[in-house]
Amino acid sequence: xxxxxxxxxxxxxxxxxxxxxxxxxxxxxxxxxxxxxxxxxxxxxxxxxxxxxxxxxxxxxxxxxxxxxxxxxxxxxxxxxxxxxxxxxxxxxxxxxxxxxxxxxxxxxxxxxxxxxxxxxxxxxxxxxxxxxxxxxxxxxxxxxxxxxxxxxxxxxxxxxxxxxxxxxxxxxxxxxxxxxxxxxxxxxxxxxxxxxxxxxxxxxxxxxxxx
Amino acid sequence: xxxxxxxxxxxxxxxxxxxxxxxxxxxxxxxxxxxxxxxxxxxxxxxxxxxxxxxxxxxxxxxxxxxxxxxxxxxxxxxxxxxxxxxxxxxxxxxxxxxxxxxxxxxxxxxxxxxxxxxxxxxxxxxxxxxxxxxxxxxxxxxxxxxxxxxxxxxxxxxxxxxxxxxxxxxxxxxxxxxxxxxxxxxxxxxxxxxxxxxxxxxxxxxxxxxxxxxxxxxxxxxxxxxxxxxxxxxxxxxxxxxxxxxxxxxxxxxxxxxxxxxxxxxxxxxxxxxxxxxxxxxxxxxxxxxxxxxxxxxxxxxxxxxxxxxxxxxxxxxxxxxxxxxxxxxxxxxxxxxxxxxxxxxxxxxxxxxxxxxxxxxxxxxxxxxxxxxxxxxxxxxxxxxxxxxxxxxxxxxxxxxxxxxxxxxxxxxxxxxxxxxxxxxxxxxxxxxxxxxxxxxxxxxxxxxxxxxxxxxxxxxxxxxxxxxxxxxxxxxxxxxxxxxxxxxxxxxxxx
Numbered sequence: 182x183x184x185x186x187x188x189x190x191x192x193x194x195x196x197x198x199x200x201x202x203x204x205x206x207x208x209x210x211x212x213x214x215x216x217x218x219x220x221x222x223x224x225x226x227x228x229x230x231x232x233x234x235x236x237x238x239x240x241x242x243x244x245x246x247x248x249x250x251x252x253x254x255x256x257x258x259x260x261x262x263x264x265x266x267x268x269x270x271x272x273x274x275x276x277x278x279x280x281x282x283x284x285x286x287x288x289x290x291x292x293x294x295x296x297x298x299x300x301x302x303x304x305x306x307x308x309x310x311x312x313x314x315x316x317x318x319x320x321x322x323x324x325x326x327x328x329x330x331x332x333x334x335x336x337x338x339x340x341x342x343x344x345x346x347x348x349x350x351x352x353x354x355x356x357x358x359x360x361x362x363x364x365x366x367x368x369x370x371x372x373x374x375x376x377x378x379x380x381x382x383x384x385x386x387x388x389x390x391x392x393x
Numbered sequence: 394x395x396x397x398x399x400x401x402x403x404x405x406x407x408x409x410x411x412x413x414x415x416x417x418x419x420x421x422x423x424x425x426x427x428x429x430x431x432x433x434x435x436x437x438x439x440x441x442x443x444x445x446x447x448x449x450x451x452x453x454x455x456x457x458x459x460x461x462x463x464x465x466x467x468x469x470x471x472x473x474x475x476x477x478x479x480x481x482x483x484x485x486x487x488x489x490x491x492x493x494x495x496x497x498x499x500x501x502x503x504x505x506x507x508x509x510x511x512x513x514x515x516x517x518x519x520x521x522x523x524x525x526x527x528x529x530x531x532x533x534x535x536x537x538x539x540x541x542x543x544x545x546x547x548x549x550x551x552x553x554x555x556x557x558x559x560x561x562x563x564x565x566x567x568x569x570x571x572x573x574x575x576x577x578x579x580x581x582x583x584x585x586x587x588x589x590x591x592x593x594x595x596x597x598x599x600x601x602x603x604x605x606x607x608x609x610x611x612x613x614x615x616x617x618x619x620x621x622x623x624x625x626x627x628x629x630x631x632x633x634x635x636x637x638x639x640x641x642x643x644x645x646x647x648x649x650x651x652x653x654x655x656x657x658x659x660x661x662x663x664x665x666x667x668x669x670x671x672x673x674x675x676x677x678x679x680x681x682x683x684x685x686x687x688x689x690x691x692x693x694x695x696x697x698x699x700x701x702x703x704x705x706x707x708x709x710x711x712x713x714x715x716x717x718x719x720x721x722x723x724x725x726x727x728x729x730x731x732x733x734x735x736x737x738x739x740x741x742x743x744x745x746x747x748x749x750x751x752x753x754x755x756x757x758x759x760x761x762x763x764x765x766x767x768x769x770x771x772x773x774x775x776x777x778x779x780x781x782x783x784x785x786x787x788x789x790x791x792x793x794x795x796x797x798x799x800x801x802x803x804x805x806x807x808x809x810x811x812x813x814x815x816x817x818x819x820x821x822x823x824x825x826x827x828x829x830x831x832x833x834x835x836x837x838x839x840x841x842x843x844x845x846x847x848x849x850x851x852x853x854x855x856x857x858x859x860x861x862x863x864x865x866x867x868x869x870x871x872x873x874x875x876x877x878x879x880x881x882x883x884x885x886x887x888x889x890x891x
Contacts, residue, residue, distance in 0.1 A: 231671045259618045270618040301670065307678020311630060312619050319620030357653055365646040368628050377620060381629050382646050387675055388654040 231391045233302035236284050239310055240277060242384060246348065247321040247331075249274050273317040280309040302390065311385050318380035322373045332376060339366065339376055342383075349383050451825065451869045452779070452789035453725045454566040455718065455770065456734040457763075458553070458590045459710070459796040462545065463739040464811065465818030466799070467756035468515045468764060469535035469830065470494045470505045476836025478749075484803040485838055486811060488756040490749040497523060497533065500891075502829030502848065504533040509750055509757040513702065514764030521768045527775035527787055530824050534889035537799050538832020538842050539817040540855035545798035552795050552817050552858035554593035556879035561592045562793060562865045563734035568598035570869055571731030572781065575686070576602055576613045576724070581717040582710075582736030589711075590736035601734060607694075607716045614687040614729065623683050630679035637680050647679065686729055693723035697777070701769030709762040710737030718766045722773040725790070728780035737763075742800060742811045767792070771822075787824070793865055794820035803838035816840060819861045825868050825891050832856070848888030859883035864890065 243249045251274050252265070259268035266272075266279035284306035302310070321327040331345050332338050342362055346354045354362070365382065366375040383389060459465075466474060466487055474487040475494045481487075489507040496503035497519050508516035522528050542551035553561040560568075567578025580601035586592055592601060604610045619626075631645030639648060666672070697719055698705060705715030717735045724730035739759065747754035752761060774787035783789070796819075801812035832843045833850055842855040864886040866872050875881045 231669065233671060268618050270620055302674060302678075304674040304677030304681060307675050308681035309678075311626075311678060311682040312617065315626060315629070316620040355653065355657070358650060361646055361649050361653070365628065369625070374621075374625065378625075378629055378646070381621075382650055385630070385647055385679075386654065387651045387671065388658065390675075391671060 233306075233390050234392045236277075236281050239284070239313075240274065242349075243274050243277065243313065243317045247317045247380075248324070248327050249317045249320065251275075269312045269316040270319075271316075273313040273320070276316070277309060277313040280305075280313075283309050307385075307390075310390070311381070314384040315377065315381040318377040318384065319373065322376035322380065328376060331380065339372060339379070342379065345380065345383060349389055350386075450789060451566070451570070451791040451823070452572055452731060452781075453721075453774075453786060453791070454563060454571070454732045454869065455721055455790070455792045456553075456561075456563045457714070457792070457794045458550065458734065458736050459794070459818075460548065460589050460736065460738045461740055462742055462798045462800055462811075462814055463710075463737070463759060463796045463818070464488070464742060464756055464800050465535065465537050465794070465796050465820065466507070466834070467760050468507055469533070469820055470507050471537060471830055471832070471834040472503070472505065473833045473835035473837075473839075475505065481836045482803055482838050484805075484808045485834075485836060486800050486802055486804050488747065488749060488751070488754060493750050495519060497828065499530075499828035500532055502827070504535055504828050504830050507760055509752040509754075509760045513752075514757075514761035515767075516764070517702070518764045518768040518771070521772045525772055525775045527785055528771055531771065531787065531822060532824070532826035532828035532889075532891065533820065533822045534826050534829055534831060535818075535820045536831040536843070536856075537816050537818045537834055538840055538855050539819050539861050540842075540857050541798055541815060541817050542858040545813055547797065548588055549591040549593055550795055550797050550817075550858070552819055552861045554591070555857075555859040555862045555883075558595065559862065559878040559880060560594050560598050560874075561734075562862075562869065563601060563732050564592050564594040564598045565866075565871055565874070566869055567601060567732035568594075570871055574724075574729060574731045576730045578602065578732035578734070579604060579610065579613075579721070579724075579730055580734045580736070581605065581610070581720075582712045583738065584711075585734075585736045589738050590734075592734060601732070605712055607713075607720055610720050611687055611690060614690060616685055616687065623685065627683055630682055633680040633683065637677065639676060639679075645679070651675070686727060689727050690720070690723050690729060693726060693777075694719055697722055697769070697773040700772040702765035704762045704765045705769070707762045709758055710739050712737060714763050714766040715769060718770040719773070722770055722777060722786065725774070725786045726777035726780060744809065745811060746804070746809060767822075790823055791825065791868055792820075792822040794818075794822075795861075802834045802840055816855065817858050817861070821865070821868065821889060823868070827889050827891055829889070831886070831889060844888065845884050845886050846888055856886060857883060860886055 244251060253272045253275070255265045255268045255271045259271045265275040267276065269276035284302055321331065331348070332341065333344055336344060342354045342359060346352060362379050362382065365378050369375045369378055470487060470489060474485070474489065475491045477491060489509070493508040494505050495508055495516070496505055506515045506519040510516065522531055522533070539552065542555055563578060563580070571577065578601035580592060580603045583589060583605050585603050594600060602613055604613065627645065629645050629647050631648050632640045632643035634640050701715040701719050705719060706713050707715065712735065714735060714737065717733065721733040742755060745755040751757050770792070771787065774790050775785055777786045779786055779789060796817065798814040799816050799818040800814050804810060805812040829848060831848055832855070833841045835841065840855065841850050842853065843849060844851040845856060845860065859880050860883045863872070863875050863880045863883045866875055867885045868890055872885065
């Protein structure tokens with residue numbers, strides 16, 4: 182059910198083709214891209230019990246759930262000579278888009294019914310997602326309206342993870358999970374970071390990323 | 394039909410992150426057995442494919458450009474320089490005694506290595522090439538029998554750009570023939586494109602990033618701007634050791650949340666285990682998200698630094714070639730760069746006349762400092778895996794050395810002057826290169842050319858700088874550009890190409 186919801190959300194998106202980061206000598210500084218992933222010609226057993234959710238779903242979480250803009254012009258902390266594609270701190274969606282190729286095996290299908298098979302995320306893809314999601318969580322946590330959607334003040338704000346868990350995982354957190362996230366929060370200095378840490382942990386969890 | 398999962402990508406990640414070297418766990422006090430350890434580790438970790446020697450594409454190019462008439466025979470003499478002293482013209486412009494000009498025979502030919510100090514410099518390079526596993530098929534083709542096309546005292550060497558539309562090898566390689574890298578091409582030295590050495594290019598080819606020190610090179614790589622600091626992110630994703638494994642007690646909240654789900658909530662408990670690719674990839678990605686390329690470059694540099702000897706920081710020629718080449722090896726192995734061009738201004742050589750085998754002479758210092766750097770590069774390249782998982786860096790490396798001009802075959806001014814030269818000096822090194830000293834400077838100072846196809850000595854006009862340029866194009870796999878660059882009529886020196 183959870184997957185169906187995610188897939189439906191994905192269909193509402195316009196798929197933006199990922200692109201590499203072509204050689205440009207102009208910037209004074211450069212950033213390494215993610216690494217990892219085999220290629221489609223490598224033989225692999227077909228016994229893996231899980232795949233991972235698609236790029237469209239990942240993007241939907243950033244755009245529809247965390248309300249990240251799809252395009253921003255970077256400035257300030259992201260030096261102007263750095264492209265938005267390489268600045269997840271301010272442009273997590275563009276960073277995700279630019280590194281789409283690192284996420285995993287592309288899924289090519291024209292099926293209109295949303296039943297396309299999910300891909301298997303590579304290690305480079307996990308990196309991209311963790312970096313993009315954590316930065317998006319940081320931005321979202323600093324935005325009061327979004328923060329109130331994810332962790333409603335009426336339910337105790339950051340004292341309750343129910344809404345966020347239901348939103349992402351379709352269930353409430355267990356007592357053990359609550360204790361773990363409470364401990365995690367305690368390691369950060371301010372509420373924005375506390376919220377971003379919880380948000381990142383759930384978004385990057387295998388439960389959230391696995392599809393079957 | 395299920396989409397086939399990708400192969401074990403953490404393996405690839407470790408490959409690409411350059412952790413092979415850092416995994417050795419040795420810091421600045423690296424002992425002499427370092428490369429043995431790395432080699433063994435490579436075999437143990439990835440099998441012998443990590444040490445494959447198939448000469449394939451030139452993914453990595455190092456161009457060393459000597460301005461102001463460096464004596465190539467101070468490093469790679471000709472066969473005639475081994476003429477017994479009693480039979481030599483007393484003005485023969487060579488600074489190594491015949492016994493200290495030592496051949497390395499490969500591909501049916503000898504290349505000669507000058508030794509000013511045993512175990513140092515070019516002598517060490519010869520030993521590295523002769524004894525290091527994985528370098529058995531590296532050829533060194535050297536020649537001082539290349540005719541100068543446009544004379545001397547020019548920053549735009551004809552052997553690098555023989556026509557107005559030709560693009561120099563480093564720019565061409567970085568712009569079109571190398572795999573994409575974060576910082577594609579580096580130009581290392583003082584006065585590049587401003588008086589020392591020009592990198593001729595056209596608008597279609599971007600210029601290289603210029604640096605003159607290791608600090609400037611490191612500054613080209615900045616951290617990925619993200620919300621959390623790396624230490625903050627580690628609280629979520631965990632801390633990793635140099636093997637890429639989660640450190641006990643520092644696994645991070647994400648790992649513990651995942652473990653809870655897998656043990657208590659996962660509907661496929663018992664199937665979805667630690668060996669599943671999705672789990673391995675998740676851990677690999679968590680590790681990657683906390684890695685810093687700049688830190689990795691630093692770590693790799695520190696690890697391979699001993700290969701470059703005590704002269705690694707010596708700025709002979711205006712820039713520390715050892716630093717440049719160690720940075721190149723590290724950058725290649727981490728997938729950070731593909732192309733290095735180093736410009737060295739060797740200054741005036743006219744009156745540097747010293748006895749044979751004088752290590753403190755200008756020729757001796759060039760031999761030792763630059764030879765140590767080259768030895769370190771090849772020793773490191775043999776052990777460092779290609780970041781794309783395709784053998785080692787050495788399998789894909791081409792080194793090209795060009796001297797603007799060499800000194801006259803016979804000293805002038807009654808033996809008191811290393812005269813401005815009449816030939817260019819060129820050296821190619823790599824697995825696509827045929828070993829040999831091509832052409833000759835005889836004991837009497839006679840310069841003899843060679844046949845382009847066979848490599849045998851041949852009278853008549855010397856081979857040209859335009860031919861040398863096209864030869865480099867062909868080695869790089871760029872011979873199809875010969876026509877566009879106006880060198881289509883110059884036959885490549887196939888005798889030096891495998």
